[in-house]
Amino acid sequence: MTLEDVDRVAVLGAGSMGHGITEVVAIAGYPATMRDVETELVESGYEDIEWSLEKLAEKDRIDEAPADVLDRIETTTDLKAAVTDADLVIEAAPEELDLKHDVFSDLEELTHDEAILASNTSSLPITDIAEATDSPERVVGMHFFNPPVKMDLVEVIYGEHTTEETAETAHAFVESIDRTPIYVRKDVRGFVVNTVLGPFGDEAAWMVSEGEADVREADATMVHERGYPMGPFELSDMTGIDVGYQVRREAGQPVPPVVEAKVDADELGRKTGVGYYEYDDGDGADYAPEDASAEFDWLRIEARIVNEAADLIGDEVATAEAIDTGLRLGAGFPEGPCRRGDKIGLDVVLEKLESLHDEYGEARYEPSAHLRGLVEDGRTGEDAGTGFFEYGEADERDYTTINRTLHDDGLLEIQLDRPERLNAISPDLMDEVVHLLGTVDHDEVRCVLFEGAGDRAFSAGADITSFSGYDPHEVEPGEVYRAIEEFPRPTIAKIDGFCLGGGHELALACDLRVATTDSEFGFPEINLGLIPGGGGTQRTVRMLGDARAKELIYRGNRISAERAESWGLINRAVEPEEFDEVVGAFVDDVVSGPPIALRKAKRVINRGRDQDISAGLELESQAFGILLETDDMMEGASAFMEDRDPEFEGR
Ligand code: COA
Numbered sequence: 001m002t003l004e005d006v007d008r009v010a011v012l013g014a015g016s017m018g019h020g021i022t023e024v025v026a027i028a029g030y031p032a033t034m035r036d037v038e039t040e041l042v043e044s045g046y047e048d049i050e051w052s053l054e055k056l057a058e059k060d061r062i063d064e065a066p067a068d069v070l071d072r073i074e075t076t077t078d079l080k081a082a083v084t085d086a087d088l089v090i091e092a093a094p095e096e097l098d099l100k101h102d103v104f105s106d107l108e109e110l111t112h113d114e115a116i117l118a119s120n121t122s123s124l125p126i127t128d129i130a131e132a133t134d135s136p137e138r139v140v141g142m143h144f145f146n147p148p149v150k151m152d153l154v155e156v157i158y159g160e161h162t163t164e165e166t167a168e169t170a171h172a173f174v175e176s177i178d179r180t181p182i183y184v185r186k187d188v189r190g191f192v193v194n195t196v197l198g199p200f201g202d203e204a205a206w207m208v209s210e211g212e213a214d215v216r217e218a219d220a221t222m223v224h225e226r227g228y229p230m231g232p233f234e235l236s237d238m239t240g241i242d243v244g245y246q247v248r249r250e251a252g253q254p255v256p257p258v259v260e261a262k263v264d265a266d267e268l269g270r271k272t273g274v275g276y277y278e279y280d281d282g283d284g285a286d287y288a289p290e291d292a293s294a295e296f297d298w299l300r301i302e303a304r305i306v307n308e309a310a311d312l313i314g315d316e317v318a319t320a321e322a323i324d325t326g327l328r329l330g331a332g333f334p335e336g337p338c339r340r341g342d343k344i345g346l347d348v349v350l351e352k353l354e355s356l357h358d359e360y361g362e363a364r365y366e367p368s369a370h371l372r373g374l375v376e377d378g379r380t381g382e383d384a385g386t387g388f389f390e391y392g393e394a395d396e397r398d399y400t401t402i403n404r405t406l407h408d409d410g411l412l413e414i415q416l417d418r419p420e421r422l423n424a425i426s427p428d429l430m431d432e433v434v435h436l437l438g439t440v441d442h443d444e445v446r447c448v449l450f451e452g453a454g455d456r457a458f459s460a461g462a463d464i465t466s467f468s469g470y471d472p473h474e475v476e477p478g479e480v481y482r483a484i485e486e487f488p489r490p491t492i493a494k495i496d497g498f499c500l501g502g503g504h505e506l507a508l509a510c511d512l513r514v515a516t517t518d519s520e521f522g523f524p525e526i527n528l529g530l531i532p533g534g535g536g537t538q539r540t541v542r543m544l545g546d547a548r549a550k551e552l553i554y555r556g557n558r559i560s561a562e563r564a565e566s567w568g569l570i571n572r573a574v575e576p577e578e579f580d581e582v583v584g585a586f587v588d589d590v591v592s593g594p595p596i597a598l599r600k601a602k603r604v605i606n607r608g609r610d611q612d613i614s615a616g617l618e619l620e621s622q623a624f625g626i627l628l629e630t631d632d633m634m635e636g637a638s639a640f641m642e643d644r645d646p647e648f649e650g651r
Contacts, residue, residue: 011090182323339400460501500520
């Protein structure tokens with residue numbers, strides 16, 4: 001069965017995962033039936049969907065009225081009615097193997113032979129679940145994250161007998177509902193995200209148990225120094241300390257004494273009002289940057305995380321890219337663990353693990369064979385030019401925060417690819433754009449188009465979470481903007497959604513800007529006690545004049561695309577339906593234009609802008625004189641006289 005054959009979806013379970021999955025599937029346009037065992041459960045799940053759709057509509061996050069989405073959702077308590085016509089069934093029942101076996105053996109009977117049977121389990125092996133059917137080849141894991149409406153990631157897990165076709169269709173389906181799938185190619189406990197995330201809480205708990213660290217200091221350091229959205233103890237309080245405890249017991253892993261003590265005292269986190277923090281008076285964990293400590297040995301945690309990632313790669317469970325995507329989208333990591341390992345140096349990681357292993361003799365510090373192999377081969381990370389990823393020249397480099405596509409006609413598309421942070425501009429992203437523009441063969445490029453991944457933002461500015469890692473002597477935020485401004489080909493920003501702060505500056509460094517009417521522009525830096533740092537003060541004043549530039553920068557609020565257009569900040573504000581077409585027309589003109597003349601035009605306009613007019617005119621006439629002697633000029637003139645389209649070759 002391929003994606004085209006999937007017309008109808010059934011979701012089994014109306015709890016928090018079941019109703020969330022149903023909602024996401026229906027938003028994407030599929031008719032869906034949500035089934036649970038009791039009418040009240042189904043009704044309550046349906047009400048939750050109604051509530052959530054209203055919220056999404058208020059925030060303008062769905063294109064339709066909630067009622068139109070609801071029209072595609074049916075509910076029932078009758079399993080047969082739910083699944084008979086379904087081409088894809090997603091089971092989201094409680095995590096009990098016996099129960100899942102009952103469900104899947106019924107599915108074997110009730111569904112048509114081709115239907116894909118997916119389980120949203122997060123803790124049971126897909127292979128075990130599939131045992132209840134005679135057709136385990138069509139059973140696959142489809143692990144959504146909570147809440148499905150907000151979380152972009154879905155792990156697509158192969159059971160032992162899952163066919164390529166089943167997994168590929170599941171993967172394509174996930175893409176079709178606007179989520180990001182990653183393949184988990186072997187049915188390992190915890191799949192990818194929870195496996196790699198495990199040491200985040202576990203190692204921190206060992207460190208506290210051993211008296212090596214303090215809870216608050218650990219959390220503050222991991223957040224403020226290392227950029228994680230939450231510290232390990234705050235996270236554990238949120239998910240429930242007993243949950244992590246159970247996972248370790250089931251996996252036969254030792255439990256850190258501090259966890260054991262909390263479970264014994266029934267202090268399980270938020271849900272009991274006390275965990276590592278107290279929650280009686282609100283939300284508890286109020287640690288601040290000053291609680292972070294240089295003494296806190298974060299490398300113990302990160303080394304184990306990188307080690308888990310290496311193990312999964314070595315066992316061919318997932319690629320480095322899939323792991324990084326998984327942890328960024330599924331766990332909110334500021335960057336993937338493989339990328340981070342490459343930055344720290346895999347030799348440093350290995351050394352840390354070896355010294356911990358020597359000290360404690362515990363299996364959790366045993367370095368993975370894959371990690372050892374990389375280090376032995378000299379593939380120790382970014383400094384060595386190769387590690388989990390490649391850092392060589394041009395085509396050999398693996399980018400982790402941007403996607404690039406160079407089309408045959410010379411269009412270079414650069415997608416800012418951090419949708420989980422609204423494409424916020426991190427030091428890595430700047431570095432990768434500078435590298436790409438600096439190494440790509442200019443002769444092959446006729447136009448560069450920047451856009452943002454996801455449907456919410458071009459870019460919401462500099463990545464605020466990476467500010468703490470900045471060394472003021474090292475940071476040169478201007479570099480990326482200069483590289484764009486000085487790139488010898490026309491550059492276009494294709495803007496759909498938030499275009500703020502550093503993202504706004506990136507768009508301003510481009511030559512042309514086309515935006516949807518849904519877009520918003522602003523410089524929120526002032527709200528953070530900052531000013532724009534990537535040319536925003538200078539480019540804006542030249543483009544808009546004093547009053548408007550100062551309004552944007554002083555007030556820090558956002559303006560609509562219509563206003564941006566009337567101010568001359570962007571070239572066009574267009575309705576979303578016409579967006580691709582209008583951008584396409586801009587691109588077509590530029591891509592087929594005469595490369596040398598466009599380069600000169602860009603240079604003369606940019607250089608001349610800051611000169612007095614006579615110097616500017618001098619630049620212009622020099623360029624004009626040079627262009628008169630190009631083959632392209634001859635071609636343009638001949639084509640005009642022969643009444644045909646010119647074919648410029650940049651000569
Ligand atoms: N840096 C880092 N992360 C950012 C970010 C930024 N500049 N802008 C957004 N994000 C992250 C959010 O933290 C959030 O992550 P989470 O889901 O892990 O919490 C995610 O992107 C989605 O943003 P969210 O704030 O939940 O969306 P929203 O629709 O409620 O608000 C904005 C959108 C753009 C108004 C809001 O994100 C914002 O104000 N961002 C900061 C803009 C800014 O100050 N930029 C200039 C920096 S110098």
